[in-house]
Amino acid sequence: MFHPPDFVLIGLATVAATIDARCRRIPNWLNLIIAITGLGFAMKGQLNMGIGTSLLGLLCGFLLLFPAFAIGAMGGGDVKMLAAVGTWTGPLGIVIVLLAATVAGAIIALIQAAYSGKLASLLHNSGLLVLNLAHVRSVGVEHIEQTGKAFRSIDRPLPYAVAMLAGVIAWCGWF
Numbered sequence: 001m002f003h004p005p006d007f008v009l010i011g012l013a014t015v016a017a018t019i020d021a022r023c024r025r026i027p028n029w030l031n032l033i034i035a036i037t038g039l040g041f042a043m044k045g046q047l048n049m050g051i052g053t054s055l056l057g058l059l060c061g062f063l064l065l066f067p068a069f070a071i072g073a074m075g076g077g078d079v080k081m082l083a084a085v086g087t088w089t090g091p092l093g094i095v096i097v098l099l100a101a102t103v104a105g106a107i108i109a110l111i112q113a114a115y116s117g118k119l120a121s122l123l124h125n126s127g128l129l130v131l132n133l134a135h136v137r138s139v140g141v142e143h144i145e146q147t148g149k150a151f152r153s154i155d156r157p158l159p160y161a162v163a164m165l166a167g168v169i170a171w172c173g174w175f
Contacts, residue, residue, distance in 0.1 A: 005041045006172035009088050012037065013161070013168040016081055020161035026077030031084045038087025053090045061086030061094045078160040085168060093171055101160070101167030109158055 012034045016026050035058060041047045042054035049057075061083035068074035082101075086094040113122035132139055 002172055005046050005088070008037060008041075009034070009085070009168055010165075010172060013085070013165045016161040017159065017165040020077070020159040024157055024159060025075065026081050026161050028077070028080065031077065031080040034081065034084035035087050038084065042087065047088060047090075049090050054087045057086030057088070057090040057094050058083050059086070060091040061098075064094065064098055074160065075157065078164070081161055081164055085164065089171055089175075093175060096175070097164065097167035097171045099167070100170040101163040104166035105158060105160055105163035108163055112158065 012030070016030055016034070019030065020026050038047070038057075039051065039054055042049055042051050047054065062079060065074050065079040065082050069076055069079045082094065082098060085097055089097055109122065110119065113119045
């Protein structure tokens with residue numbers, strides 16, 4: 001069931017998804033607006049959580065994607081957007097948003113790779129990355145980062161704000 005603040009969040013996430021799809025980046029000013037409005041709604045008591053929970057959602061959103069950013073698998077704008085959305089959802093909600101966004105992102109990546117004729121390459125390279133992650137202690141984080149950069153399956157990075165929009169809509173519709 002959607003609530004009035006949900007439409008604000010969905011609108012802001014739609015703007016981010018549109019910009020990311022066109023430019024492959026999410027502007028800092030937009031992530032700041034998402035975070036400030038989320039904190040504002042929390043302070044006014046319109047998100048069924050207090051400001052502390054909202055801030056904890058921001059921290060959790062940041063921490064969930066930072067490792068992917070650190071190895072070069074995710075852009076900084078994506079990390080900041082998930083953190084900003086966390087001000088709206090709190091810590092548990094941001095995990096749900098990320099799970100839904102991960103499913104949506106996988107579907108988008110498969111469609112994008114199939115459309116460009118690189119589906120087999122994507123599956124192969126993803127398998128290599130999973131193997132490297134499973135053996136991170138023996139190969140090291142630097143090796144995983146180099147492997148990720150060397151085996152790009154697509155020419156342009158995935159506009160992850162589009163996937164996060166799907167996660168936001170799922171969160172707003174179910175919670």
